[in-house]
Amino acid sequence: MDPNLRAAFNADFTPDKYAALTRCVNETEKWPADFRISETPIFLTREFTEKITRAAREIVAATRTPEFLKHAARAVPKAMEVPNESAHPNFVVIDFAICAEGERLVPRLIELQAFPSLFGFQLLLLGCIRKAYPIIPRNWTSSFGGINDEAYIQLLRRTILADAAAENVILLEIEPEKQKTRVDFAATERLLGVRPVCVTKITKRGRHLFYECDGRQVRIERIYNRVIFDELMRRPDLNLSFRFQDDLDVTWVGHPNWYFRVSKHSLPFLKTEFTLPAFFADEFPSDQNAGEYVLKPLYSFAGHGVDMGPTREKIAGLRNPHEWILQKKIEYAAFVPTVDGRKSRAEIRMMFVWPENDSDPTLVNNLVRMSQGKMMGVDFNIDKTWVGASIALHEC
Incomplete structure (x- = not known):
């Protein structure tokens, strides 16, 4: 990781600046972040940026081969298969642990999923980091391929809305106002005008779905799907007017079947220098x-x-x-020096979007989770600092 910017950042860090960061994150949208925000981003060297982008693209390329599609054909449980599957996923996210190999840091694949992540929130977080920590140069960014903030939003718009009006597109979730990721739903609504709607608030008429908006029943043309079937199956109390397995006149963004096809089920198939035996x-x-x-x-x-x-x-x-x-x-490397003395560990999620008519997916952003325990997760980081949600920056 970049030692010069790290040293400058740590020397400039104050609790007041971190408080300003958390205020920005928690007060900008209608809902706050219901998870801990780390005190710091991580700063990637050009060498590591090249390595992890190559790793992510190689893995995505492997999921597009005829051999992989044959493997993935068995991934969807029959009871959960949804009709009208798209030709490709609209989202792919790939999680890498940052590990040590001798004196060098290397990415190692942990998991992957053809499912959306916090695309809206990460843009909010980047803006808040820039405001709270002006010592970070403006030419350090979280995006890839020279994508600026406006181009990033347009890519999300092309993927999620396509040609539909915003009121005919919903973000579908189970009780979105209670989800830990609700700050992302709020950020997405502000950026794209797409409202979060609970699965229980949907009305079905024939093959069409509707939701109530400003006292009107509005037809749903596209569903930005954030519902995870595992959670849905844990909620038999929910009263739905439709089944995901119904033949509906809607476009799924992304289609639920891809959640299974590109997933942990893929790990035994994937074999690159960045993967682990599975x-x-x-x-x-x-x-x-x-x-x-x-x-x-x-x-x-x-x-x-x-x-x-x-x-x-x-x-x-x-x-x-x-x-x-x-x-x-694997063992996560402790590589992020902190003002508290202990070094933090991290994993990076590389985030792709794939609009319907594009020939290839586009790597757009990243998400970081930091830890001071041997593993990621809340249980390993109770009462710790310099841990939690963050973002990786690199010089463009």
Whole structure:
């Protein structure tokens, strides 16, 4: 990571500047961030920026091959398959752990998903960081390929709205006002005019869906889908007027099937210099040490069901072993010097959008999670500082 800007940033840092950052993040939109914001972005060198962008693009390229599509054909559970699948996903996000290899930092693939991430919030966060920390040069950015803020918004607009009017496009979620990511929904509404709507507030007439807007029933043409099926299945109390499996006259952005096709299910297939060994549990080789792997369920999210200490006995006891994977453990590098003395660890999410009529996806932004524990997540960072949500900046 860039040592010069890091040293300058840390020397200039004050608690008041961090307070200004959190005020900006929490008071700009109608909803605050319901997660901790890290005190600092991370500053990438040109070498690491090139390496992680290459890693992300290689993995996306691997998901576009005929061989991968054959592998992914078995990924969607039959009960969850949604009609009218798009030709390609509209979003792909790829999570890399930052690890040490000798004296160098390297990205290692942790997970990937053809599902939207915090595209609106990351632009808000970047703006707040620029205001709170003027020591960061303006030519340091989180985007890639020379995309400025306006071009970024236009790419999101082309992907999510396309040619539809904003009132005919909704952001669909389960009780959006209660989600931890609600600040992103608010930022998206401000940027694009797309309102967050709960799945229970949708009305179905024939093949058409409607929602209430300013006292009117408005037809839905496009759905910016933020509903995760795992969460939906955990909520039998919800009363929906439609099923995702219905043949509906709407365009899904992105289509729910891609959430499964490009996912943890993909990990055993993907083999690049940036990936880790991964196997379906029913195909786990007999010569491998289970204790060197993490056991993950395919169809859950946010870390639910992850087992950091699998054994052969646990693997043998799985009810549906092909719905679990084992992925080689890695160690996150402690590489971010802090004013508190301890170094923080990080993982970077590389974020692609893919408008319907574009031939290729575009890498647009990134998201960072920082930790001072051995793993990411709240449980490993209780009462810690210089941890939480952030962003990676590089010199353009």
